Amino acid sequence: MTSDSTSLPRTYSISELARMFEVTPRTIRFYEQEGLLEPQRRGQMRIYLDKDRVRLKLTLRGKRLGFSLAEIREVIELYDALPDGNARQLQRLLELLAEKRANLQRQEEDIRLMRKELDDVEGRCREALEALPENSED
Amino acid sequence: MTSDSTSLPRTYSISELARMFEVTPRTIRFYEQEGLLEPQRRGQMRIYLDKDRVRLKLTLRGKRLGFSLAEIREVIELYDALPDGNARQLQRLLELLAEKRANLQRQEEDIRLMRKELDDVEGRCREALEALPENSED
DNA sequence: CTCGGCGTTGACGTTAACGTAAATCACCGA
DNA sequence: TCGGTGATTTACGTTAACGTCAACGCCGAG
Known part of the structure; x- marks a missing residue:
């Protein structure tokens, strides 16, 4: 068993997430700076949850469809x-x-x-x- | 009659073409500089033919689909x-x-x-x- | 002739979306 | 204790795709 008790939520490090979507950590930090992601912190490290992973996925999809980060952010903000x-x-x-x-x-x-x-x-x-x-x- | 003899080909000025596609003349000149258009010249004025109009249309469509001008140019060059x-x-x-x-x-x-x-x-x-x-x- | 309008050529400015590099921190294993 | 591995902040650099501005040319109407 890797986890017992109340099944702690799956988390990701920045480079882990970066590999998943084939982007660089820099890109992920930049998206945060632009208000597209809001990861938790443990000390000064960023901790990403599934919610962040989904947001990143949507963001990248939006980008492939030609939307600007600003456009995407507005939708996300209103959605939140x-x-x-x-x-x-x-x-x-x-x-x-x-x-x-x-x-x-x-x-x-x-x-x-x-x-x-x-x-x-x-x-x-x-x-x-x-x-x-x-x-x-x- | 506006034209007789062998029906001279329809031509466009730069601002005419710009209005048609809702871009600026600057954009059109820039596309020429990037090898996407090759208008005729009369003196130093650019004269655009239907061929150029079509190219411009394709270029803009390509852009809307997220292709870079460089990508579009490569296709156009090989096509030519x-x-x-x-x-x-x-x-x-x-x-x-x-x-x-x-x-x-x-x-x-x-x-x-x-x-x-x-x-x-x-x-x-x-x-x-x-x-x-x-x-x-x- | 000259004036307004359109066109042209530089040349420098701008924006979005990151890249890159330097300095620092934190933990982990030998 | 030391050295590597990965993370962070800060800051400057870069690229694509034009925008903007200045200075100039040409030409048809008045």
Whole structure:
């Protein structure tokens, strides 16, 4: 058994988390500085919980989708104040969510169009390869 | 009639093109400097053809999908050398296309997951709104 | 002729998102 | 006790993708 009693919560060190997501510790500290993470401390070491791991995952996903850290932070902040936020905050959060949805939709359209382009280019490319004379393997 | 004889090709000024895509002239010049556009010149003025317009459109779409200008340029360069490129170039182009496709696929997955997150957050948000006491609309 | 408007070329400034390096701390095992 | 291993803070550096500004050219209307 690795743990008995009330199953102490799983924690992560900064480099552990860094390896999990293939980023550097620097990146993780930077995200904290930008208000995206709020790890515990033991002495002066940072202790990350699953909550932080999830946040980091969401942050990185947001980044891959082209959102800025500031955008992501705003969502996270509003989300954190969730069950007890005031009406204005909640309304703002709904606005943000709608914005993000619109973004995603435009991206999907862009992906569709980009795929068509890629198909086209690949087609021409293969034609060009066919037309190459020096194709006597050996 | 605005044009007779062999229907002269439609051209664009830099600010015209800029308006079409809601970017600044500076951006367009910058893209040229980075090898993404190659407009004609009349004196020292830049003259853009439909080919350039299409390139710009593709470039901006690529950007929205998170590609760097350098990545986009490499594709464009190889595409330009297309019908007569050597085998190594063509092979490289196919590699690039496959990379981009992989990117698009990961993005689609990210979009799917992000949508789920948004749905979840929106759900909680609406619950919180319901639970607000001060909702006696005057 | 000259004036306003658009275009051009430098050149330096700016922002986001980290990278990198130096100095310091803390614990752990030989 | 010492030396390595990993963590922390502070601070300056870097890259991509433009923004901004100055100085100049060209040209058509008045």
